[in-house]
Amino acid sequence: MGLLLVFLAAVLAFGVSTVSGGGAGLLLLPVLGRVVPTSNVPAALTVGTAVSTLSKLALFWRHIAWAVTRRFVPGAVPGVLLGAYLLKYLNPLYLEVLIGLFLLSNLPAAFKRSQPADEAATSERAGWLKLSIIGFLAGFLSGLTGAVGLLFNKFYFRYGLSRDEVIATRAANEVLLHGIKLLLYLYLGLLTGPAWRAGAVVAVAALLATAGAKRLVKYLSESLFQRIGYGAMALSGLFMLASAGQELRTTENLRATTHIFGGDLEITGWWRSGSVTLELEIDDSPAIEQPVIFAELPPPAQAEVQRVQQGRPLIKLEEVWKLNDHYYEAYFNEKGRIKSVNIRE
Template sequence: MTVLLLAVSSFIAWVISSLAGGGSPFIIIPMVNFLLETPAIPPVVTTGMLLGNLQRVFVFWRDIDWRLTWWYLPGAVTGAILGAIAFTQTHLEWIQTLLGLFLVSSAFSLFVGESKPSFQVSGWVFLPAGFIHAFLSGLLGSIGPILNPLYLNYGLFKEKMIGTKSAHVLVVHIAKMCTYASLGAFTQSYLWYGLVIGMAAIPANWIGQQILQKMSDEQFHKFVTVLITISGLSMLWNQRRFFAVLLQ
């Protein structure tokens, strides 16, 4: 039953992620936490995300912006390794709060600007952004689609955004997986459950691709913006205890 529930929830998550430029961890992580245990989240989710995004790279290979990818890689690899190491030593709740506020404010600017870039983004921005994104991903497990506003304002939509982002995330998860393995965070059962998540992505990514081809850039933009908003509000809601303590 555990495998079935994990496979079904992962399938749904990957379909939605294909249409919104990300967000699958927001479904997969709570399910892994419910079905397994908290220590299982980083290794299981990382394995599943690695396999799912690997398949997306093959599917959207021709749409990947390689120039942007070369800007992203150096910072991302370094950040992922340092973040995964720091994961075992600290947990900073205020980071989730800042990320939530960033996503909500970004979504507001995207709504106001409709399909036009709310701010211009150059390729070099992804060097430091990649480091920060990968570091926080390794530290917190998942940080939501915080780079989506940058991808949109750089000018990537639909297949180009999905393909490029998948290539970027794939590198992050490879670095995280190697680091978690070196720290002894993997077990045989964790790897098996991660494979279930990754295998569920194969049909889901194909279905998502078929639907994505029928979407306009404007529809995709709105879908991504809605995801950014939901992700930001979800992060803030999860930190409600932090706000309660802060206001005391």
């Protein structure tokens, strides 16, 4: 059932990808995350997207903007090597949250009037250094997550490439990176059986979707193509944020809660076994609080807590930071009501 879901999602994602200039990988990240382990998702995705990239090269070869590719690839190769290496040490979910926010920020561009290609080309042509830096970033992020090509769609649009040139040039820029990533994932032991199976399903779906969508591309105007591209970026960002947020909530206990405590509004953020609280008081400045235990207090603060306790049950202790101020706060149960006392060293 899981692989069937991957197949259906991949057909839709690669169909959208072909008519929007990319984004299938980002749309598939949440789906693959439910079928294979998180660390194997980039590997499974790369298997499928590599096949899709090769099919796009075959279909759009004559539209490749080689001037861009010659500058893009030399920076991308070391980037993808570094990204794939760090995959074993970094959790890509946090990176997906940042990427998702950036992609979602492109939503307004989907409703703006597109800049003419020749005008964009005149104003946004980049030199060797800028293209190499963009290539390095694309390779690095791709090595960590498996697919971020859509992240750089804005660059291709502003560089003045036509719709066919965007599809072809992106494929030319990424085909070598996919090959390098596959070798690295294989070496790092990330191309497991489930990753190969999911990747093969994605590959078959990619071939079918790309061939079918190729006929549709020629009917799209340059303006509509760009609008669809920006819309796909925003949609991918929304998918990534929802998926990464749910995964972080499950694996890292990342969550937030709000409640009224002692008459003040407290917003608490949880991560793993720790938490940080933002307290909003009606008649005072905001404060950042973190729970502490009595043994962690400095000796003077411990003595002060014992002095003011006066036999009342101690509910909790917090370390408090305010603008130009730092102290501890002790909460006591005083005849069924919560009483707080500021403790200073």
